Amino acid sequence: MGEAIVITSGKGGVGKTTTSANIGTALALQGKKVCLVDTDIGLRNLDVVMGLENRIIYDLVDVVEKRCKIHQALVKDKRFDGLLYLLPAAQTVDKSAVKPEQMKELIGELKQDYDYILIDCPAGIEQGFQNALAGADKAIIVTTPEVSAVRDADRIIGLIEKQRNMEAPKLVVNRIRNHMMKSGDMLDIDEITQHLSIELIGIVADDEEVIKASNHGEPIALNPNSRASIAYRNIARRILGESIPLQPLEEANQGVFTKIKKFFGVR
Amino acid sequence: MKKRQNVTIKGTKEGLVLHLDDTCSFEELKKELDQKLSANSRTQEERNLFSVKLNVGNRYLTDEQREELKSLIRQKKNLVVDDIESDVITKEEAKRLKAENEVMTVSRIVRSGQVLTAPGDLLLIGDVNPGGTVVAGGNIFIMGSLKGLAHAGCFGNEEAVITASSMKPTQLKISDSINRAPDTMQNNEKREMECAYIDEDRQIIVDRLQVLIHLRPNLNRFEGGH
Numbered sequence: 001m002g003e004a005i006v007i008t009s010g011k012g013g014v015g016k017t018t019t020s021a022n023i024g025t026a027l028a029l030q031g032k033k034v035c036l037v038d039t040d041i042g043l044r045n046l047d048v049v050m051g052l053e054n055r056i057i058y059d060l061v062d063v064v065e066k067r068c069k070i071h072q073a074l075v076k077d078k079r080f081d082g083l084l085y086l087l088p089a090a091q092t093v094d095k096s097a098v099k100p101e102q103m104k105e106l107i108g109e110l111k112q113d114y115d116y117i118l119i120d121c122p123a124g125i126e127q128g129f130q131n132a133l134a135g136a137d138k139a140i141i142v143t144t145p146e147v148s149a150v151r152d153a154d155r156i157i158g159l160i161e162k163q164r165n166m167e168a169p170k171l172v173v174n175r176i177r178n179h180m181m182k183s184g185d186m187l188d189i190d191e192i193t194q195h196l197s198i199e200l201i202g203i204v205a206d207d208e209e210v211i212k213a214s215n216h217g218e219p220i221a222l223n224p225n226s227r228a229s230i231a232y233r234n235i236a237r238r239i240l241g242e243s244i245p246l247q248p249l250e251e252a253n254q255g256v257f258t259k260i261k262k263f264f265g266v267r
Numbered sequence: 268m269k270k271r272q273n274v275t276i277k278g279t280k281e282g283l284v285l286h287l288d289d290t291c292s293f294e295e296l297k298k299e300l301d302q303k304l305s306a307n308s309r310t311q312e313e314r315n316l317f318s319v320k321l322n323v324g325n326r327y328l329t330d331e332q333r334e335e336l337k338s339l340i341r342q343k344k345n346l347v348v349d350d351i352e353s354d355v356i357t358k359e360e361a362k363r364l365k366a367e368n369e370v371m372t373v374s375r376i377v378r379s380g381q382v383l384t385a386p387g388d389l390l391l392i393g394d395v396n397p398g399g400t401v402v403a404g405g406n407i408f409i410m411g412s413l414k415g416l417a418h419a420g421c422f423g424n425e426e427a428v429i430t431a432s433s434m435k436p437t438q439l440k441i442s443d444s445i446n447r448a449p450d451t452m453q454n455n456e457k458r459e460m461e462c463a464y465i466d467e468d469r470q471i472i473v474d475r476l477q478v479l480i481h482l483r484p485n486l487n488r489f490e491g492g493h
Contacts, residue, residue, distance in 0.1 A: 151398060154379040154398065154399075155378060155398065158378030161378075195394075
């Protein structure tokens, strides 16, 4: 029986889809059977980030409305040997096309066959969010070191905490710019974790490579030389409960050091 | 054998008190009250109004019955009902009173969009994040940081205070006064162990916690033990 993790943020544009794609990829690299579910119905783009757009035949709404079987709609990622699948969102209808109970049933079914189901949640707290949350056991909150993103994350955490049968959410701080954090122009990790007071499961630096990779339809996690990739892989290993002790602060410090070195090195 | 009187009038230091028996029916009581007040009636015109107190013992009076008694007495002579005292209250009232006098202890984080309400005093072990709201009928004590909105004395208690280990609210309300944070807050400013209260000019003042010792001595629940 697998585990369903919803990846959400409240605010748009903080990197939910990128995070979903990369954690999914990293988990698959660890040999887990992963299914990515895009619940951003009407504005799907997880398939684009994964580079699987042109293989979509059926979508989530087709499955829910029983126009096809689940396995027909799942898009297999050829880069992984049957480990990574994507259930794409529909593009022609909107979020009201699916009900939370239907999502719950669908995720329940997927859990039979996969180790991890990553649910990419749409922005906002309306129906789409409720749908994404319906089948999930755990949640990962993505935020950036911006006041507005943290505020929305706070709201989302409040909503998730109200859900019964869901574990306390974990936090990913995305798009960290170290020089800004150092100079105090950006919220620092400590401030964010203290404010939200949930467990930090990973931090990801702002990296142009991530954008490049997304545009090529290749999740950055596939590239072992990028810092962001390592960050995503670490998150995946922490999800697996692997031996890496979760020491976000030291991790952050390490990040700062290497970044500073790099910063001066470049100059 | 003569029946016991249902209505007795007594003069005390505070003025006239009408003791109304609590074993007879309300109708009987009204009748006797009516008789008694009429019988005693002496022609004392142009006298000042007397205020009297009613003591109804273990009788529960509804609001309508209270009004009825008041108007009945008002019609007779120059008496005005000042206060009605009853030894009984409804369970509901008792529960409300108990809730209002209790300190509700809550241990959680009030996050953006959440509202935490307490009928009486509120002791919050945790933070109030920006966008979160705490409302209390009495005082609000926050052992954590207050970064959202706090409304103490929401039913009009102007004596209510708000205290926080870290006082960085977006807005403070006490009774119907409002105070908001200055637009240019120094970010590094430490606002630790502070309290907010309403001063004589009905302004919300934020000050050190210790000033409350003198300003609100009635915060003390602990009696004796010097």
